[in-house]
Structure formats: structure tokens, C-alpha cells
Amino acid sequence: MIYENGRFPHFRTEDGGFDDADEHDGHAYHLLARLRSTGELIASARLAPVELLTPSRVVALDEPGATRLLSSERLRRTDVLEGARWVVHPGHRGRKIGQLLVVASNLLAQQLERRLIWVLAGTVAGQDAILRHFGFWEASPNRHPLPEVGDVVKLLACRPERLMSDHSALAAQVAPAVTEELARIRLGRESFPVG
Numbered sequence: 001m002i003y004e005n006g007r008f009p010h011f012r013t014e015d016g017g018f019d020d021a022d023e024h025d026g027h028a029y030h031l032l033a034r035l036r037s038t039g040e041l042i043a044s045a046r047l048a049p050v051e052l053l054t055p056s057r058v059v060a061l062d063e064p065g066a067t068r069l070l071s072s073e074r075l076r077r078t079d080v081l082e083g084a085r086w087v088v089h090p091g092h093r094g095r096k097i098g099q100l101l102v103v104a105s106n107l108l109a110q111q112l113e114r115r116l117i118w119v120l121a122g123t124v125a126g127q128d129a130i131l132r133h134f135g136f137w138e139a140s141p142n143r144h145p146l147p148e149v150g151d152v153v154k155l156l157a158c159r160p161e162r163l164m165s166d167h168s169a170l171a172a173q174v175a176p177a178v179t180e181e182l183a184r185i186r187l188g189r190e191s192f193p194v195g
Contacts, residue, residue, distance in 0.1 A: 027048045027049065027053060028046045028084075029046070029182075030046050031044065031047070031101060031104050031108065032044050033097055033100070041089075042088065042091075042092040042097060043087065043088040044085055044086075045085060045104075046084045046085040047081045047109070047117065048082050048084075049078070049080075049081060049082075049112070050077045050078070050118075051077050053082060057082065057084065058082055058119075058120055061120060061153070062142050062155050064142070065139060065140025065141075066118070068140065069116075069139045069140065069155070069157055073115075073157075073159075075115055075116055079115040079116055080114060080115075080117070081108070081112065081116070082117075083105060083118070083119035084119065086098070086102070086131075088101070096170075098130055099170060100170060100173065100174055102130075102131065102134050103167050103170040103171050104174045104178050106158065106160040106164055106171075107160075108178055108182065110160045110161065111178065111179065112182075115159065115161075116157055116158070116160075117157065117160060118155060118156070118157040119131070119155075119156055120154070120156075121136070121155075122151040122153055123143070123151065128154060128156060131156050132156065134158075134163065135162060135163040135166055136156040136157060136158040136163075137157060137158065138155070139156060139157040140155040
């Protein structure tokens with residue numbers, strides 16, 4: 001999915017397979033959308049408690065922007081989930097899957113009592129525009145080229161309670177699945193994933 005027919009060749013492994021392994025994966029919650037009929041993965045998002053990320057990608061790329069954002073919102077890093085890897089398979093875009101993923105991410109943030117989600121959103125394919133349409137705002141004027149993925153990213157943020165109140169119908173649609181899965185995770189482990 002993330003290889004996108006060669007658009008991102010660094011996700012292809014030497015053996016012809018695909019991999020998107022990342023050092024933050026063990027600290028993160030992974031939201032996955034699969035087709036009911038086949039189980040095919042069609043969308044994903046990764047959200048991690050910022051204080052577990054060493055370093056946070058947002059802080060590493062835009063520390064001044066992150067610091068200003070936390071100060072202006074009167075928050076600490078422990079109030080924040082960092083979003084990444086928000087991807088919808090090209091063949092399934094335009095079907096509200098991305099919207100459901102954004103709402104599910106914000107529902108997760110609320111369940112974890114996180115007051116902010118921040119993300120370095122890509123601008124080339126319009127990921128930033130989709131997130132802004134859904135209630136994220138541009139939290140820093142800085143732009144960061146990422147030649148390894150052929151994109152330029154910028155810092156966006158949202159307050160989960162605001163987004164959820166603006167999209168209550170979609171929230172009601174995804175709430176049972178997110179709540180059930182989070183309860184299942186918490187039964188066997190601590191409140192946060194560990195590496």
C-alpha cells in the first residue's frame with residue numbers, strides 16, 4: 001500500500017517484498033482498515049504518545065514549531081499523540097475511509113486522555129488539505145522537504161474534542177470498534193504499548 005506502485009521505492013525490500021518498519025512502531029497504536037471480504041489492508045494510521053518517542057519526528061524536524069504549539073495550547077508533551085503513516089490505498093481513496101481513520105484516531109486520543117494530536121502531514125498528494133478540511137490546523141509555518149519519500153511536510157495539529165463534536169455521526173460509526181479494541185489491548189498490557 002505505501003509503496004504505491006513505485007512512487008516510494010524505498011519501501012521495497014531486496015527480496016521483492018515490502019516493509020515499512022520504523023523505530024516508533026513498538027510505542028504506537030496502529031489503526032488498520034481492512035476489507036471485510038478479503039482482509040486486504042486498505043488504510044492505516046499510527047499514533048504514539050510523544051513522551052515515548054525518542055526522538056519525536058515532529059520535535060526532530062520542527063522543534064520551534066512544536067514548542068510554540070505546546071506553549072500556545074498550554075500543554076505538555078504528555079498531552080500529545082503523534083500521528084504518522086496515515087495512508088489510504090490509492091484504489092480505495094474517495095470513499096470516506098480516510099475520514100473514518102481520522103475520526104478513529106481522534107477517538108483513540110480521547111480514550112487515552114490526550115488533548116492534542118500533531119502530525120507532519122505531506123503536502124504533495126494533499127494529505128495536509130484533507131486533514132485541514134477535517135479540523136486540523138497549520139501549527140507552524142515551517143516546511144520540511146523529505147526527499148526519501150518525495151514529499152514536503154508541515155506540522156498540523158487538532159484538538160480531539162473539537163474534531164469529535166464536529167463529526168459526531170462518523171464518531172458514532174467507529175466508536176464501538178476503537179473502544180472494543182482498546183479495551184482488549186489494556187486487558188493484557190499497560191495503558192501504552194512498549195518497545
